[in-house]
Each structure stands twice: as C-alpha cells, then as structure tokens.
Amino acid sequence: MEKLLTIAGSDSSGGAGIQADLKTFSALGTYGMSVITAITAQNTQGVFGVQDVEEEIIYKQIEAIFTDIDVDAVKIGMVSKSNTIETIVNALKKFKAKNIVVDPVMVSKSGYHLLKSEAKKSLIEKLIPIAKIVTPNIFEAEVITGIEIKDIKDMEKAAKKIYGLGPQYVLVKGGHLSHEPIDILYNGEKFNYYRAVRIETKNTHGTGCTLSSAIGVYLAKGFSVDKAVEKAKDYITSAISKSFPLGKGVGPVHHFYSWW
Numbered sequence: 315m316e317k318l319l320t321i322a323g324s325d326s327s328g329g330a331g332i333q334a335d336l337k338t339f340s341a342l343g344t345y346g347m348s349v350i351t352a353i354t355a356q357n358t359q360g361v362f363g364v365q366d367v368e369e370e371i372i373y374k375q376i377e378a379i380f381t382d383i384d385v386d387a388v389k390i391g392m393v394s395k396s397n398t399i400e401t402i403v404n405a406l407k408k409f410k411a412k413n414i415v416v417d418p419v420m421v422s423k424s425g426y427h428l429l430k431s432e433a434k435k436s437l438i439e440k441l442i443p444i445a446k447i448v449t450p451n452i453f454e455a456e457v458i459t460g461i462e463i464k465d466i467k468d469m470e471k472a473a474k475k476i477y478g479l480g481p482q483y484v485l486v487k488g489g490h491l492s493h494e495p496i497d498i499l500y501n502g503e504k505f506n507y508y509r510a511v512r513i514e515t516k517n518t519h520g521t522g523c524t525l526s527s528a529i530g531v532y533l534a535k536g537f538s539v540d541k542a543v544e545k546a547k548d549y550i551t552s553a554i555s556k557s558f559p560l561g562k563g564v565g566p567v568h569h570f571y572s573w574w
C-alpha cells in the first residue's frame with residue numbers, strides 16, 4: 315500500500331484541509347499520514363479562528379514520519395506563515411521527500427485569508443520551487459504572477475511564469491472560470507488540457523484539497539504526472555457530482571462516492 319503524507323491545516327467541519335486529504339488517500343486505497351500546520355475553527359459558512367502550530371512541533375512531526383516510514387508522496391496545503399514554510403522546506407529537503415504536490419492555499423471559499431500576507435514571498439521563493447507539481451486556482455495564479463486571468467490564454471501565460479519559479483509541472487485550475495472548468499498543465503514544453511462539464515452545485519468545499527491529494531496518490535502509485543492529473547480530475551469531477559448539502563453553507567464533495 316502506498317504511503318501518503320499531507321502537511322496542511324485542520325478543517326473542523328471535515329470538508330477541506332487535512333480531513334479532505336486523509337479521506338482522499340483512504341478512498342483511493344492508500345495509507346494516509348498527517349502533519350498539522352494550523353488548527354482552524356471552521357464550518358460550511360466560514361472560518362472563525364486559526365491557531366498556528368509551533369515550528370518546532372511541525373518539524374518533529376515530519377522528522378518522526380521520515381525517520382521511520384518510507385513516504386511515497388507528500389501533499390502540502392495551508393501553511394499560514396513564512397517560518398512554517400521555511401521549516402517544512404528545510405525538513406523535506408533534509409529527508410529527500412519525493413513526489414511533492416504543492417497546493418498554494420491562500421483564501422478559503424468562504425473568503426478567509428488562510429495564508430498571511432507576510433508568507434507570500436516564502437511561498438513563491440521557497441515552497442513552489444521544491445514542488446513536482448504546483449496547483450494554483452485562478453486567484454492564486456494571479457497573486458503569484460501579477461497577471462490578471464480572464465481566459466485560457468491568460469492561464470497559459472500564468473502557468474509559464476509560475477514554471478519559471480522552479481517546479482517541474484504547473485496545473486492552473488479553472489474551477490472559477492465562468493464556463494467549463496478546464497485545468498491546464500504545463501511542463502516547460504507543452505500544455506495539456508483537462509476538460510470536464512461544470513456541475514451545478516454550491517457544494518464545492520474542499521475541491522482543491524481533494525484534487526491535489528488525488529494527484530499525490532496517483533504519483534505515489536507510479537503514474538506519470540500527465541496521467542496522475544487525468545485520473546485525479548476524473549475523481550474530483552465524480553466527487554463534485556455526488557457532493558451534498560451539509561450545514562447552512564458550502565457543503566463538501568463526496569470522497570467515498572464509489573463506496574457508499
């Protein structure tokens with residue numbers, strides 16, 4: 315069984331963050347482990363508080379895992395502040411982590427800034443360069459590049475600029491486009507396009523977390539990056555099509571749609 319690690323924030327309502335990542339790992343038949351970077355008090359309507367975890371215990375969690383267990387892929391989500399990012403990057407370099415998927419989480423669907431503004435520079439200069447694949451949504455790609463994104467051509471321009479920061483692959487996600495949700499993969503030479511029909515639902519809490527975790531799963535299973543993205547895109551599209559209402563706000567995707 316492949317062994318996956320998520321380094322991310324906890325979402326108390328279970329739809330995004332660490333909880334979405336572990337559900338994805340489990341649903342797709344892999345063994346999930348977690349390093350918690352921050353605890354959010356969150357539900358389907360908003361984020362009401364965040365407590366960052368101290369760098370020392372973040373490092374110790376990573377060390378405890380890598381000195382004992384072979385990790386086949388690592389997914390990184392919410393990282394809050396620059397000290398957290400630097401601790402994670404140094405630790406992953408030290409332990410020669412492979413198949414690193416960086417989801418550059420910035421703002422929750424409910425509008426809360428999960429990445430502090432002082433951490434943007436470290437995210438861009440330190441975290442993105444160690445990624446095998448980085449998966450910004452349109453807003454994140456705009457913040458990283460300064461390019462305003464209105465269409466596919468702008469997404470391609472942003473993907474090229476982000477590739478210049480050092481990751482091996484860039485996936486700009488089109489979930490927030492006004493038409494079909496096309497995701498664009500760039501490897502420094504060519505673009506691949508992943509199309510899907512737009513599912514009419516408000517219940518999309520955790521889509522980005524779920525997609526990046528699923529990409530990690532398929533990389534751990536030995537698929538090429540192109541194929542891993544294709545399979546992960548199929549999984550997220552089905553999980554969104556079976557998403558369900560929960561609470562009073564944005565409900566979650568159904569990670570276990572093929573099981574129950």
Ligand SMILES: Nc1ncnc2c1ncn2[C@@H]1O[C@H](COP(=O)(O)OP(=O)(O)O)[C@@H](O)[C@H]1O
Pocket residue numbers: 450451452487488489490495496497510511512513514515518520521522523525547550551554
């Ligand atoms: N309504 C939808 N129907 C189908 N696919 C969607 C929908 N919303 C998002 N997606 C897909 O879900 C994945 C996550 O994308 P996105 O929502 O853009 O990321 P994030 O959660 O980081 O904002 C992408 O593959 C995107 O194309």
Ligand SMILES: Cc1ncc(COP(=O)(O)O)c(N)n1
Pocket residue numbers: 322323324325330331332354356391392419421422423424428518519520521522523
């Ligand atoms: C702990 C945590 N990590 C990530 C997200 C982003 O997920 P979404 O964009 O669906 O709100 C979140 N809301 N909470």
